[in-house]
Structure formats: structure tokens, C-alpha cells
Amino acid sequence: MKKIGILTSGGDCGGLNAVLKGAALMAESNGLELYIIPNGYAGLYNLVDRDNLVKLDLQRLDRFDASFAGSEAGHSRVKIKAIRNPEKYNRIKEGMKKFHLDGLIISGGDDSGSVMVDLSQQGVSCIHAPKTMDLDLQTYSVGGDSTINRIAQFVHDLKTTGKTHNRVLVTEVFGRYAGHTAFRSGIAAEADCILIPEIPVDWNIVYEHLAKRFTRRIRQSDVHSGTYTIVVAEGMKNADGSEIFDESAGIDAFGHKKLAGAGKYTCQQIQKRMKDDPAMPIFMKETGMFVEGVYEIPEVREIHPGHLVRAGNSSAYDVNFGFEAGAAAVLLLLDGKSGVTVSKVKGRKVEYIESSKAIMQRHVDLDQVALHESLGICFGRTPVAYEPILREMDGVYERIY
Incomplete structure (x- = not known):
């Protein structure tokens, strides 16, 4: 693997530029080249018609800030499977072949993740860096903390x-x-x-x-x-x-x-x-x-x-997670993985899960709601008694999201 393409898809949010930078810097440190595929899946579909791609080298990385919300790569909402062209997947592969791209990093939410799963099943090597301000994936997703703040x-x-x-x-x-x-x-x-x-x-x-x-x-x-x-x-x-x-x-x-x-x-x-x-x-x-x-x-x-x-600046947590998710995606591609979602980087452990499982919708824990009902917040229902289960932890930190 020598050249990788990266795209961001779906709704914009905080932390995405950190994903781009994290992936580019990890590619640089491993002797790879990373290229922006602009405008999300629309850009991927039309890749074969482009004359050139922007390489995310160190000079180009200096031109945008990881803490800015939104994405330097641009977005679109496109479902590849819904495109009527029967040659759509071959068209995408031809575009990747034209620019000698050996794999893709895709940062998006559940809809964008489902397209990524589809592409992987069609033989395109790709890794999913989770992104959605809705926080409804099974993993933490870049953008959530920024939006909440x-x-x-x-x-x-x-x-x-x-x-x-x-x-x-x-x-x-x-x-x-x-x-x-x-x-x-x-x-x-x-x-x-x-x-x-x-x-x-x-x-x-x-x-x-x-x-x-x-x-x-x-x-x-x-x-x-x-x-x-x-x-x-x-x-x-x-x-x-x-x-x-x-x-x-x-x-x-x-x-x-x-x-x-x-x-x-x-x-x-x-x-x-x-x-x-x-x-x-x-x-x-x-x-x-x-x-x-x-x-x-x-x-x-x-x-x-x-x-x-969605706008403005990203939270410090999202910038940290974005760097780690982008970097981890490069490492997973180098190891030959495809169709998986970055979960977290914990020390030397780069954790991932199958993307088809990662994009399954996660809802608010109603037991957590009951705690806050006991503090007087109304959630539009008769308050449910909060019945705590007390346990001693071994020092492992778990993020509340």
C-alpha cells in the first residue's frame, strides 16, 4: 500500500479536520501518501473524471487548523447503492486505479458507514473513522463532544x-x-x-x-x-x-x-x-x-x-479523538483490514469493530435518565426511581458517552 484516499461524508461537525491531519501525519511517518477525495461520496463517484487530487503533505497540512469544525475535504449526502448507473462500482474502482489509490479512509456516521460497508463488500479496501454529532453509533464518534458543548x-x-x-x-x-x-x-x-x-x-x-x-x-x-x-x-x-x-x-x-x-x-x-x-x-x-x-x-x-x-471550533476531546482515529485508520489499512470501524486507541492497542455492527443505532440509557430525574429534571414521563448498583472499580476509566 503506497497511496490512500480520504473522504468525509454526511453532516459536518467538530473534529473532522483532526481526522484528516491524524491520518496524513501517520501516513507520512509510514512513507505513504494521503490524498483528499473532495465532496464525499459524490467526489468518489466522480473521481474518474478529475484531473488531479490534493496531496495532504506537510505544507498542505499547515494551511488548515485541526481545531476548526467542518471538513477541509468537503461533504455530500450520497448513497452509492441508490445510483442508477449499473457500472457505479466499476466507475469508483476505475477512479481509484487512475490515481493509484490502494485504499480509502472514510469518516462518517451510520448512513455514510453503511455505504462504506457496501464498498468493502464490493472489494474496495476501506476503513471507517466514526463521525456523527448524534453519538448514535456503537463507538464514540468524532463531533459529539463539540456539539454537546x-x-x-x-x-x-x-x-x-x-x-x-x-x-x-x-x-x-x-x-x-x-x-x-x-x-x-x-x-x-x-x-x-x-x-x-x-x-x-x-x-x-x-x-x-x-x-x-x-x-x-x-x-x-x-x-x-x-x-x-x-x-x-x-x-x-x-x-x-x-x-x-x-x-x-x-x-x-x-x-x-x-x-x-x-x-x-x-x-x-x-x-x-x-x-x-x-x-x-x-x-x-x-x-x-x-x-x-x-x-x-x-x-x-x-x-x-x-x-x-456543527460550526465554530472543535472541543479538545474531539481533536484528540480525531487525531487518534485518523492515525489508527492508516494503521488498520496497512495491516490489510477492511470494512471495520476504529473504536479507540488505548496505549499500544488500536481497537476496532466490524462496521456493520458499529453503525447499529445506540440510544440513551434510560437508567442514566432515571439518575437525573432524581435530581429534578423532567423528561416528559412519571419519574422512575433510581436504584443504584454500587461496585468498586479497578481504575479503568470509561467515558460517559
């Missing part, structure tokens, strides 16, 4: 405007059908309520928690000031199991519904209950806020940080 900062900062206007603030975040980012960022920001896909929402329980905590804060404040914060994962479901999404949003390249509307729906459910609650006008009058016909219930606002949670 970004969301937590936004939710925390929004409390200033919430307190100023005595508003209920609902922040909708990415995550599809796994609530890891909403869960962890909500805890870090000390959100009052966190709604995740793993727990169908009972709106009466949410409102009961909100009404009690929100009104208490404002009543006890010497200037009658307070807020209540909710973090909502886009894949949230109602108690009856029904999904919440905007039909007009359409579907993505992998056939998934584009989830939208959870934040707006949450606001509607709260506002409806506020209007039906006879205690709410009394509270508004007691705290000097009530104005008939104008301001009869507190304001409920939704916030969409959207792609801001």
Missing part, C-alpha cells in the same frame, strides 16, 4: 433573555431518533426539561413540572424574574408514539424524513395548557404581569440553533 453554551446563554422577559424557552436540536446530544447538553446547561426520542412525551406531566417550577421561581424572585428552559430532540415522540415532523420538509438522500417541528409543537402544547389553566391568570396578576387581552399568559418561544451547533 455548543448546545449547552447556547441554552445556558439564553437564560439571560429568558429571565429578562419571564419566558419559557424551547431549544430544538439535532439527533434524529437518538437523544444523546439533547440529553447531555441539557444536563450541562441545567435545563429544566429534556425531551428525547427514547421517552414518548406526556404533555400533562411536562406542564405540571413547568407550572410548578416556573411560577415558584418568579414568585420567589425579589424582582419577579425567572425562566424555564426545555431542550427538545428533533425526533421526539408523543405518548401515543406518533412522530412530530413537518411534511413539507421532504426526505434526504438516504430516504429519511427530514425531521422538523418538534420545538414549535412543544410550544403549542405548553401554550394550550397555559390558556386552559385557571391558576395561570392568578399567577400573572400576583406578579404584576397580567394585562387583559394583551399579556395574559407567559411567553413561550422556540429557538433553533441549527447548524451553529
